[in-house]
Every structure is written in structure tokens, then in C-alpha cells.
Amino acid sequence: MNHVPLNIVIVGGVAGGMSAATRLRRLDEHARITVLERGEHVSFANCGLPYHLSDAIPDRERLLLHTPESLAARFRLDVRTRHEVTAIDREARRVTVTDQRSGQVHVLPYDKLILSPGAAPILPPLPGVPLAFPLRTLPDLDRLKAAAKTRGPNAVVIGAGFIGLEVAENLREAGKAVTLVEAAPQVLPPLDPELAVLVQRELERHGVTVISGVGFSAITEQSVTLADGRVLPADLVALAVGVRPEDTLARQAGLDVAGRGGILVNGQLQTSDPDIYAVGDAALVRDALGNVAFVPLAWGANRQGRLVADHIAGRDVSFGGHPATAIAKVFGLTAASTGLNERQVRALGLTPAVVHTHPGSHAGYYPGAEPIHLKLVFDARTGRIYGAQAVGGQGTDKRIDVLATALHAGLSAEDLADLPLAYAPPYSSAKDPVNMLGYVAQNVMDGLTRTRQWHEVAGTHRLVVDVREPAEYARGSIPGAVNVPLNDLRSRLDELREQPVLVYCQVGQRGHAAARLLTELGVDAVNLDGGFLTWQAGRAVPTRLPVPG
Amino acid sequence: MNHVPLNIVIVGGVAGGMSAATRLRRLDEHARITVLERGEHVSFANCGLPYHLSDAIPDRERLLLHTPESLAARFRLDVRTRHEVTAIDREARRVTVTDQRSGQVHVLPYDKLILSPGAAPILPPLPGVPLAFPLRTLPDLDRLKAAAKTRGPNAVVIGAGFIGLEVAENLREAGKAVTLVEAAPQVLPPLDPELAVLVQRELERHGVTVISGVGFSAITEQSVTLADGRVLPADLVALAVGVRPEDTLARQAGLDVAGRGGILVNGQLQTSDPDIYAVGDAALVRDALGNVAFVPLAWGANRQGRLVADHIAGRDVSFGGHPATAIAKVFGLTAASTGLNERQVRALGLTPAVVHTHPGSHAGYYPGAEPIHLKLVFDARTGRIYGAQAVGGQGTDKRIDVLATALHAGLSAEDLADLPLAYAPPYSSAKDPVNMLGYVAQNVMDGLTRTRQWHEVAGTHRLVVDVREPAEYARGSIPGAVNVPLNDLRSRLDELREQPVLVYCQVGQRGHAAARLLTELGVDAVNLDGGFLTWQAGRAVPTRLPVPG
Incomplete structure (x- = not known):
């Protein structure tokens, strides 16, 4: 209390910077906290900007969460917009600032400096x-x-x-x-x-x-x-x-930056100069596998800003590897992912197991269920979850958040079957879609059913058997497939005994039962993961796309 | 394959029993599987029944997920409805069955017996x-x-x-x-x-x-x-x-049952006779704290049925302690809980810390956000989560499922701040409500802010200070509270210096900032957890209710 107040300068007044500033004030009423923002606004809702284009958010002012005045009144912050920091003198611990309104240049000392300059849109060097x-x-x-x-x-x-x-x-x-x-x-x-x-x-x-x-x-x-x-x-x-991390200032100050751009920080979000922190889009983080990654998402910026404040105030903090979790509304659909996708995992030289499912958002007999398309990418030997993706209607965000939590907690693909999720007909099924992912993954890990992926059907040397009902088969099927409904498999076994078969149904579930039945009866059978729906989606993938495997 | 087929008898053809039967068939095409169901239907959607009363589910037939015929065709199950098992001869490994249609009594041998008789409605012995x-x-x-x-x-x-x-x-x-x-x-x-x-x-x-x-x-x-x-x-x-576990048959057969009712099972869901399993409502389970509990929920029944099938087929299984997670739609609201509530924790002789929050379902500037009321019950020293409750609009189920996952994974209250949850304005805030629970819990665990609960305001010897804006104060406040808006606290400090104060705002967040500020300036200040909203809800609690503490 009787020490000289700490003097903290923050470069950038959105997300990470403002999260650090307000938390710092709550931890230390005496600190001097100056926020320097190059732009005209601080603490605005950048994730909300697109929605004002359509007037889905009609009132532009709602995107301004705070003003320098409101931040001064509530948190006693010295917030200066249109103030650009152009240089850091690390030796003297001071920054050079240009007031863009007046053109005046001055120098500000700091005890601790927090860099939260964000990311800049990539502008390709092309005409126009x-x-x-x-x-x-x-x-x-x-x-x-x-x-x-x-x-x-x-x-x-x-x-x-x-x-x-x-x-x-x-x-x-x-x-x-x-x-x-x-x-x-x-x-x-x-x-x-x-x-x-x-x-x-x-x-x-x-x-x-x-x-x-x-x-x-x-x-x-x-x-x-x-x-x-x-x-x-x-x-x-x-x-x-796309965007690129705003690392120019850090680079010029001689701080460690990655070759591809982005400020390097340790687990306490300190740069190579321990008195200088970096947070938000400009700072590189570690992903779920511990690899350095550029993850320009608001969640991390806010989390890091708070942790930096805690660290400056003398608290123990650690920002470890996190699965990147992202989501977007696309008209009536939700598209979301957590962790790594299959392409990213393969790029690391790993061969993941993959499961696709197509559950309803809740019990089919309760009205309004919407399909959700899920993909789980994991290690078939250890069960380690690499990532998950979801596209669908209501409840898509819920499943990705549960999967992100499981991934962050280090749960395995099998553990997903064991999650005690809330069930009532308007919300889920007695086996939640995330539980089902776990069950299907278990079957893959146990070798109970061997599966094939959508891109492995073309060129298979197996007899392709559609085990759906004739009416489903008539509405569209995989070319060359013969139709033997699941319930008829036992009685028509003689037709299938002679050669290896690949069975499929609409979503993979009846196919699993069919493959199990045939395997138990001595037929060499594999199941098409995700069924006809995943195959159909895969067929729409442009052929110029490199197919995994 | 050349062994004599396993002979499995299942008592009860809903949820747990049917889950066991179908999984068993997928694991073993040769087993003999007989399902004996006392009622007229098997595999019906008992959780969906109430919704047919209002025709929210208009088609009654949709509640019948399977019939004996469809189960025979698909899974080669021998399903007999209106067949009641009246006795188990454990020595001879056979059950006595009454066909209620014909009145005939016969005897069925088993190698493994699965009891899934469910629960019976409690009928108080009162007139009418x-x-x-x-x-x-x-x-x-x-x-x-x-x-x-x-x-x-x-x-x-x-x-x-x-x-x-x-x-x-x-x-x-x-x-x-x-x-x-x-x-x-x-x-x-x-x-x-x-x-x-x-x-x-x-x-x-x-x-x-x-x-x-x-x-x-x-x-x-x-x-x-x-x-x-x-x-x-x-x-x-x-x-x-309420319901009571249907343990009559097990009791008569001399299997271990709890004094208060319910069949006792081990982690492999075996009763005291290893050839007899019990699943679903009739079997007692372990809750998140490892205590034996009666949890009549569909999730556990389905999970256990599957695990029993796996165990009979020679696989390693373990059903451990699970937080009970329950949910209901109540008109426009969702009410849900996972783990233990405060009353249950106190009944165990523990003194939990409690946090209430009132976040919006998503970013306030995006239209359609609905309030969610959250309560987290945890150990202030270790961070161990005992349970959580939620009442609110859309997204309430999501937060309970994330919390159930965190609780099941053994994450601490502080860890909730660290969950990388999906954020875009239609779905959440950059700090998700579950993250915020973690932040508030951290502040409690760190002692950064001392809090008081809604039931501790009456009789406080502190000056009660409402730090909301005058317009909010005018719409209703705690009797005796003086109004000093948060932004005026620093300038009106002299009014508050003389005595201990209790500050509050609408939901607890400004109150936290106020308590921090005052504490830093030397005032003995505590914050009202959950703010005016929790106090107001608590005031509506009937006074005959025992107040915790």
C-alpha cells in the first residue's frame, strides 16, 4: 500500500488489453494504468460487427461496450484513443507515443508493458x-x-x-x-x-x-x-x-517473434522481455497438442488479458495448451469445431481414426429435432481426442462445448460414452449424441467393427450392401450396391457368404449391427462410417481436394 | 463359436433391459436372449409420456420405439410381454414366469440373469x-x-x-x-x-x-x-x-438390497450373486462423492444396460461414481442440475462455498439473449465441485452439460475459467457463463472478495450499500440500503469509511468491483453473492424453509 504505485502501460484497448486493464484495477486500486489505442474506439464488440450490416443488431451504439469516459469513471483507467505506440525502449522502459489527433509525440515510462495490438487484415498485393x-x-x-x-x-x-x-x-x-x-x-x-x-x-x-x-x-x-x-x-x-498478427512493434523492439509472424510468449504470457507481456491475436499460443499456433479468437484474448493482470499482481498463473474452439452461425445452421481437424492431424504425420455420426438434436419422437452432423478425430490406440467438428441445427453449440471441455480435460474418446449428460426429450436422447460418439469410437478402438471412410468406397473390392429398407434404397444409393435390408440379412446370408462385403445404412448405426451380425456368422464385413449421409456429403467434395489417407 | 450358446434372461424390457439385450446381440449372434416384460409394451419412451397429454407429441405410436416383432426381426430377441417373473432359483439358475395372458406358469433356465424391473410409483396409504x-x-x-x-x-x-x-x-x-x-x-x-x-x-x-x-x-x-x-x-x-426401486424379486431371492430399498451392485453391476446383474432404476449407484444413491434416470439405465452386455461378453467394464444430471422444460424455462445441491452437501456435514450468477445466454448486444440463473456449489479450499444448478432460457442445457462434463472429469471450480468454449455472438460471450462461474469461484477461493449469501443479509451488522444506478435503486432495493453508484464510490468514500459495509448490485459483478475498490481503500467490505436478483429470489422462499448455514 505504501509502495510507489505500479505503472502499467497497455498497447491496444480491445478484448485482451481491456480485460487486463479492468482486472488490474480490481486487483490494485493504486496502480497507474494507461491504455493506448491506435483506433478510434476501445472495448468494442468486434465479433458483433457483421450483424450490424443486416441490422440483426440494429443499434450501432450497442457495439460500443465502453468509452474512455466510462472506463475512467468506473475503473480509473487513463484510456487514450488514436494514440499509436511507435517504439519501445526496453532499456529505459518507456514507449514512444504519437497522438494522432495533434501529431504530438511523447514518451511514457512503464514498469510493466502489455502488448495487445491484435491482428491486421491480410491485404494481398493485387490490383484494386x-x-x-x-x-x-x-x-x-x-x-x-x-x-x-x-x-x-x-x-x-x-x-x-x-x-x-x-x-x-x-x-x-x-x-x-x-x-x-x-x-x-x-x-x-x-x-x-x-x-x-x-x-x-x-x-x-x-x-x-x-x-x-x-x-x-x-x-x-x-x-x-x-x-x-x-x-x-x-x-x-x-x-x-485472413489476418496476421500485429507484431511489428514487438519485432522492432527485438522481442522474440516467430518466423511466420506472431509474438512468442511463455506460460505466463511474458515475451522474451519479462517486463513485457503479449496477449490476444498478436501472441502465439499452444494448441491441444502443445504446438505453437496462431489462434485469433476472442476467448483466448480475454482469458490471457485476465491472466496477465493476475501475474502482474503477483499471482501464480499458467496458460497452457488449449484446443482452439470456433463457431459460426450460417443462416439456419451452426458450424463449429474444437481442436484439430483430420487434415491438420495428418499434416503432423499422424494417422487418426475418424467417426462420423448424424444424430438428432433431441429425441426423435419429440417435435422439432434437427439433424447434427458430427465428426470425431482421435487416436485409435490410446483414445486421445485430437478434435471434433459439428454442423447442424439447435444443440450443435452444446455438443461442441461438451467436446471442448472433454478434450481440455484430457478425456479419451471412450470416456465420452461415460459423460452424465442431461436428458429430457426436448433436449437430448437418453444416449446423448456425444455419448454415441464415444460408443462408436469404442467399437472402432476395440476392433469390434472395422469401418471404411467415405473416400474409401470408390475402388473397394468388396461387395457393397445397402442394408436400409427398399424405400430408402430407391431414393438413392451408392452405385453398384445391392439392397439387403438389415432384418433380412440372416435369411439371405447365402447371397453374401462368398466375398468380402462393405455394408452401409443411412447414418452408420444399422450398418454397425449388420457388420457385427455378418462377422459373427463368418462373413468378412466392414461398415461404412457415417453411412450414406457421409458418403453423399463426401461425394459433393470437389475432386481437386486431396483426399485423406 | 462352437461353445453351447449362452442363455441370457432379462427381466424388464425398457431402457436398461433393452439396451442390454440389443448390445448383447451385436456382441454375440449365437446367444439365446429372452426378455420378460411384465407390462404390455417394451422399449417405449417413458420420458415422452407427459407430452402426449397436451399433444405436443400428437402421435401415441411414436412413443413405441420397438415391438416384440421388430426386435425379433432385427435382433433375434425372444421378447415376451405380460410375462412376470415371480421367483428366482439361484441354486438351479432358473426363474419362474407367469404368462399373465394365459395364467400359465413355467420355468426358464439362465446362465446370466439381468434384472431391470425399474421403479414403481409411490402410492401413499391414504384414502382415495x-x-x-x-x-x-x-x-x-x-x-x-x-x-x-x-x-x-x-x-x-x-x-x-x-x-x-x-x-x-x-x-x-x-x-x-x-x-x-x-x-x-x-x-x-x-x-x-x-x-x-x-x-x-x-x-x-x-x-x-x-x-x-x-x-x-x-x-x-x-x-x-x-x-x-x-x-x-x-x-x-x-x-x-416419487418412485421406489422395484426390488421385491431381488429381495425374495436373497440378493443384497439396501434397507431403504434398491438392489446393491458392484462396479460391474453384479448383484451379490455374480451371475445376476441389476441395472436401471432398481439398482443403486454411486453419486459424484462415491455415496450409494438412488438415481432413477434414463441416462444411467441405458449406460448400465450396455455395460452389463459388455461384461457378459467378457469385456472389462466399470461403472463408477457419476454426478446425477437432470433436466426439465417448464413452459418457457429450463431447470437443470448436476451433482449435489447445497442442501445435500450440508446434509453430509460439509460447508460448501456457493456462487450465484445471472448471465445472458449470449452476448447482450446480439438480439434474443435470455437470462440464465446459475449456482455453483464447491469446496472453497480445494476447488472440488460438488454440483451446479441452472434455471433459465435457451442455452441452460448447454451450461449444465458442460458443468456435468467438468464435474465428471474431476475439474475444479477454478478450472472452469480455463475451458475453451465456443464463442460467437449468437451463442455465448467471450467469457462464457461457465467461464464466469470459474472466475467468480476463483475470487472466492483466493479470498479476493469476501461474499455473503442472500440469507445472510437480514441481521447483518453492516451498512448495506446499493452500488447500482439511481434508476435501478428506485425500482426496488434491499430495505435500509443506501444508494452510492459504483462510479461515485471513490468520491463519496468518506460516507463509507466509518463502518463495515455490505455492497450489492443487480447480479454481483459491480458489487465485486465495489468490494475490491473499498477493500483496497481500507474499508471492511463484503459483496452480496448473486446481487439483488438472488436476494430477491431468496426473499420469495417460504420462511418455513430451513435456511442453510
Whole structure:
């Protein structure tokens, strides 16, 4: 109490920076806390920006959670907007600041410095890019919204990641003719392709034109030219091809940064200078496997900001490896993932086991159940969960959050069967979809049923047997498949005895029963994981996509 | 394969029994599996029954998930309904069965016997009880629904547990004038009283009359007489005062049963006779603290049935302690709990720490957020989570499932802050409500803020300070509280210096900032946990309720 007050300077006044500032004040009423923000606003809801485009959030002011005045009144913070830090003198422990309004340059000393500069939109060095609209700040939003109001109907959104999708949806809801362009072969690259096609279908169902697998080469005031020469009419171009960590200041100050960008920090979020912390998008973190990763998500920024405040106040903290968990609403669907997808796991040289399921959000006999498409990626030997993905209706977010919790807690794929989840007909089934993932994973781990994936059907040397009912088979089946309904398998066993078979049903469950039955009766049988639904989704995956395996 | 097929007899063909039977068939095509069910139906959706009363589930046949015929065709099960097992000859390993249709008695041998007889409704020995309708089976449902159609408008539901509430809601939705009678001082006894009053309010808002704290003494064709002499008009009485484990058969066979009822089993779900298993409501389980408990919920029955099949097939299984997780829809609200409530923890002689929060289901600036009321019960020293409760709108089920997963995984209250949950504005906040529970619990564990509970305000010797804005204060406050808005605390410090204070705000968050600020400035300050909202809910708790502490 009688010490000289601690002098803390924070660079960046959104998410991580503001989380650190307010927590610091609650821990230490005497500290001097200065927040320097280059932009015009602090503590705004950047994740909410896309929704003001369609007026889903009608009131722009609601996106401003705090002002410098309100932060001064409540937390006695010295918040200065349009103040840019241009240099750090680590020796003298002071920063050089430019007041962008007055042009004045001054110097501020610090005891502890917290860097929370965020990420900057990637602007490819192509003709016309300055004509396109990024969406990171409120002024960005104002410009994009004004353009949407005054210009013609054709909008092109470049980039189909989470933010690109949200922008596309909200421009569409605002009445635009929207074309979504993605250089990767699929929308929503955090998902594996057979789940991403479900998202693409939803976009198209709502009138968004999706062009994937091709980049753009130029933007003009009326058009976007694609790398393959196609020209799209465009009264408006929104650009969301990704972000890069804002590490310039750290780099210039000689702090350790990664070659691909991003400030390196330890478990206490300290940079290579222990008096300088870094949080949020600019700082690299560790993923669920302990690898250094760039995870520009709000959850981590807020968590890290708080932990830095705790550490400065002398508390023990540790920010370990976390599965990245992301989610987006895409019209009537929810798309979400936690941890690593199959592609990422394979890129690490690992061969994961995979399970697809298609449960209803709740008991089928209670009205309003919506399908959820789930994918679990795990190690078949140890049960270690690498990650999970979900696309579907209500309750999709719940299943991903339960899976993120299980993954974070170190539970195995088998343990998912054991989770005591809440059941009543409006909410779930007596075996929750997450429990079912665990049951199916167990069967794979035990070798009880050998499975094949959707991309392994073509070229199989097995007799393909559709065990659904004739009416289901008639509505569409895998080419070459013969139809022997599950209930007839025992009586028609002679037809199947002679050769190895691959059985499938709609979602994989009857196929499992069929494969078990046949195996017990001496037939060499495997089951198609995820059934006809996963195969059908996989068939819609562009062929130029590298198939796993 | 060349062994004599295993001969398995299962007593009871719903949930646990049927889960065991179908899994067994998938594991062993050759076993002889006989399911003996006393009732008229097997594998029906007993959790769905109440919803047919209001035609929320219009089609009764949808509640029949399987018939003996469909189970024979798919799983080659020998399913016999209206077959009652009346005795077990453990020595000879055979059961005596009565075919209720023909009256014939015969004997069936078994290698392994699985008891899944379920639970029976408790029928208090009071006059007129046979006139009341229980709701456990489809015939029960048919009788109750027929009576609801033909009789007058006044319905009395006795018992306000999960099933009683569902019956009350659905009779109300069917147009009845419903009175709900509960002998305990509150509805929904699995919840602590300050959360239960929120459920009661929702019932009353939808026109259900709630009478708690008084039992009934008699039922006639026109009325229910309460223990206090009041007479309620009743054209129809539904009885849901609880269930008891069906352990008669096990008891007569000399198997170990608990004094209070329920079959005792080991971690492999074997009774004291290793060739006889017991699953579902009839079997006692271990709760999150490892204590033997009666948990009549569908989740456990299904889980146990599967594990028994695995064990009989020679696999390693273990059913350990699980937090009981339960949920119910109550009109527009969801009420749910996992693990133990405060009352149960105190009954064990422990003194738990308690945290109440009132977050929105998602970011406040995105439309449609609904309040959720959360309570976390934990050990302040170790962080061990005893249980959690939630009452609120959308997303309530998600938070309970995440908490159940964390509790099952052995995470501490502090660990909740660290869960990497999915965030986008339509789904959550950057600090999810479960993360916030963790943050608040941390502050309690660290001693950063000392808190008081809603029932500790009356009789406090502290100055009570309302730190909300004047407009909030004007709409209602704690009697005797002075209003000093949080932002004015620093300038009005002199008013507060002289005595210990208790601060509060609407939900506890500004109160925490205020308590921190005052403590840092040398004032003896404590914060009211859960703020005005929890205090207000607590004030509605009937005074005859024993207050914790």
C-alpha cells in the first residue's frame, strides 16, 4: 500500500488489453494504468460487427461496450484513443507515443508493458485491393455499411472463413446478391471437406453463390477478376482472406517473434522481455497438442488479458495448451469445431481414426429435432481426442462445448460414452449424441467393427450392401450396391457368404449391427462410417481436394 | 463359436433391459436372449409420456420405439410381454414366469440373469389414492389422457418433482385448470430453494396454482383434501410423489438390497450373486462423492444396460461414481442440475462455498439473449465441485452439460475459467457463463472478495450499500440500503469509511468491483453473492424453509 504505485502501460484497448486493464484495477486500486489505442474506439464488440450490416443488431451504439469516459469513471483507467505506440525502449522502459489527433509525440515510462495490438487484415498485393472493404473496426463497419446502402446490388465477399461467412450472410440478409469467393477448395477451412460441403449447401440454399478453389487477381469499382479469368460483377467487395498478427512493434523492439509472424510468449504470457507481456491475436499460443499456433479468437484474448493482470499482481498463473474452439452461425445452421481437424492431424504425420455420426438434436419422437452432423478425430490406440467438428441445427453449440471441455480435460474418446449428460426429450436422447460418439469410437478402438471412410468406397473390392429398407434404397444409393435390408440379412446370408462385403445404412448405426451380425456368422464385413449421409456429403467434395489417407 | 450358446434372461424390457439385450446381440449372434416384460409394451419412451397429454407429441405410436416383432426381426430377441417373473432359483439358475395372458406358469433356465424391473410409483396409504392416476406406462398414459378428455376442467397434480412438473405443464397446455401440490416447502426439490422459486414463478405465470409445504390427506372423485384441511376441487388427480426401486424379486431371492430399498451392485453391476446383474432404476449407484444413491434416470439405465452386455461378453467394464444430471422444460424455462445441491452437501456435514450468477445466454448486444440463473456449489479450499444448478432460457442445457462434463472429469471450480468454449455472438460471450462461474469461484477461493449469501443479509451488522444506478435503486432495493453508484464510490468514500459495509448490485459483478475498490481503500467490505436478483429470489422462499448455514 505504501509502495510507489505500479505503472502499467497497455498497447491496444480491445478484448485482451481491456480485460487486463479492468482486472488490474480490481486487483490494485493504486496502480497507474494507461491504455493506448491506435483506433478510434476501445472495448468494442468486434465479433458483433457483421450483424450490424443486416441490422440483426440494429443499434450501432450497442457495439460500443465502453468509452474512455466510462472506463475512467468506473475503473480509473487513463484510456487514450488514436494514440499509436511507435517504439519501445526496453532499456529505459518507456514507449514512444504519437497522438494522432495533434501529431504530438511523447514518451511514457512503464514498469510493466502489455502488448495487445491484435491482428491486421491480410491485404494481398493485387490490383484494386484498396477498393475492397476489410471488417475489423467500427470505422470499417461504417464504411462497408454506407457502401452497401448506396451502391448496386452485387456484392462479392472474398474469403470463406468464419468472418467471411458472417459478412456474406449479413450482406445477403441485407438484400444483396452475394458471391462468396474462396481460394481454398472449400468454404470454412477449419472444417474437413465433407462437413464444409454441408455449410456450402446452406449458403447456396439461401441464395449465396459460392466459388471455391480459385483466388482473385484484380478488383475494380465494378468487378472482381478471378485467377481463372472469370469476371464477377461487383458493386462492393468485402475482403476477409485472413489476418496476421500485429507484431511489428514487438519485432522492432527485438522481442522474440516467430518466423511466420506472431509474438512468442511463455506460460505466463511474458515475451522474451519479462517486463513485457503479449496477449490476444498478436501472441502465439499452444494448441491441444502443445504446438505453437496462431489462434485469433476472442476467448483466448480475454482469458490471457485476465491472466496477465493476475501475474502482474503477483499471482501464480499458467496458460497452457488449449484446443482452439470456433463457431459460426450460417443462416439456419451452426458450424463449429474444437481442436484439430483430420487434415491438420495428418499434416503432423499422424494417422487418426475418424467417426462420423448424424444424430438428432433431441429425441426423435419429440417435435422439432434437427439433424447434427458430427465428426470425431482421435487416436485409435490410446483414445486421445485430437478434435471434433459439428454442423447442424439447435444443440450443435452444446455438443461442441461438451467436446471442448472433454478434450481440455484430457478425456479419451471412450470416456465420452461415460459423460452424465442431461436428458429430457426436448433436449437430448437418453444416449446423448456425444455419448454415441464415444460408443462408436469404442467399437472402432476395440476392433469390434472395422469401418471404411467415405473416400474409401470408390475402388473397394468388396461387395457393397445397402442394408436400409427398399424405400430408402430407391431414393438413392451408392452405385453398384445391392439392397439387403438389415432384418433380412440372416435369411439371405447365402447371397453374401462368398466375398468380402462393405455394408452401409443411412447414418452408420444399422450398418454397425449388420457388420457385427455378418462377422459373427463368418462373413468378412466392414461398415461404412457415417453411412450414406457421409458418403453423399463426401461425394459433393470437389475432386481437386486431396483426399485423406 | 462352437461353445453351447449362452442363455441370457432379462427381466424388464425398457431402457436398461433393452439396451442390454440389443448390445448383447451385436456382441454375440449365437446367444439365446429372452426378455420378460411384465407390462404390455417394451422399449417405449417413458420420458415422452407427459407430452402426449397436451399433444405436443400428437402421435401415441411414436412413443413405441420397438415391438416384440421388430426386435425379433432385427435382433433375434425372444421378447415376451405380460410375462412376470415371480421367483428366482439361484441354486438351479432358473426363474419362474407367469404368462399373465394365459395364467400359465413355467420355468426358464439362465446362465446370466439381468434384472431391470425399474421403479414403481409411490402410492401413499391414504384414502382415495386408487382414484389418482400415476404415469409410468403407456396404459397409465391412456387412462390419464382419456380421463382428461372426458372429465371436468379441474386437475390436481400431486408432487412437483421433474415428472410432476411435466404432467402439470402438459395438462395446463391441454386446457386444464391445474393445481400443483407439493409436500416439500418448494417445487423441484433437486434444486435449492432460491432457484426453485424461479420455476414456481414460471408455473404461476402460465396459470398453474402452486401449493407447497403441505401434503394431501384424501382423494375423492371430486376433490383433494390437503393435510391443512383445505379442499381442492379435482375432476382429475395425477399422482407423481416419487418412485421406489422395484426390488421385491431381488429381495425374495436373497440378493443384497439396501434397507431403504434398491438392489446393491458392484462396479460391474453384479448383484451379490455374480451371475445376476441389476441395472436401471432398481439398482443403486454411486453419486459424484462415491455415496450409494438412488438415481432413477434414463441416462444411467441405458449406460448400465450396455455395460452389463459388455461384461457378459467378457469385456472389462466399470461403472463408477457419476454426478446425477437432470433436466426439465417448464413452459418457457429450463431447470437443470448436476451433482449435489447445497442442501445435500450440508446434509453430509460439509460447508460448501456457493456462487450465484445471472448471465445472458449470449452476448447482450446480439438480439434474443435470455437470462440464465446459475449456482455453483464447491469446496472453497480445494476447488472440488460438488454440483451446479441452472434455471433459465435457451442455452441452460448447454451450461449444465458442460458443468456435468467438468464435474465428471474431476475439474475444479477454478478450472472452469480455463475451458475453451465456443464463442460467437449468437451463442455465448467471450467469457462464457461457465467461464464466469470459474472466475467468480476463483475470487472466492483466493479470498479476493469476501461474499455473503442472500440469507445472510437480514441481521447483518453492516451498512448495506446499493452500488447500482439511481434508476435501478428506485425500482426496488434491499430495505435500509443506501444508494452510492459504483462510479461515485471513490468520491463519496468518506460516507463509507466509518463502518463495515455490505455492497450489492443487480447480479454481483459491480458489487465485486465495489468490494475490491473499498477493500483496497481500507474499508471492511463484503459483496452480496448473486446481487439483488438472488436476494430477491431468496426473499420469495417460504420462511418455513430451513435456511442453510
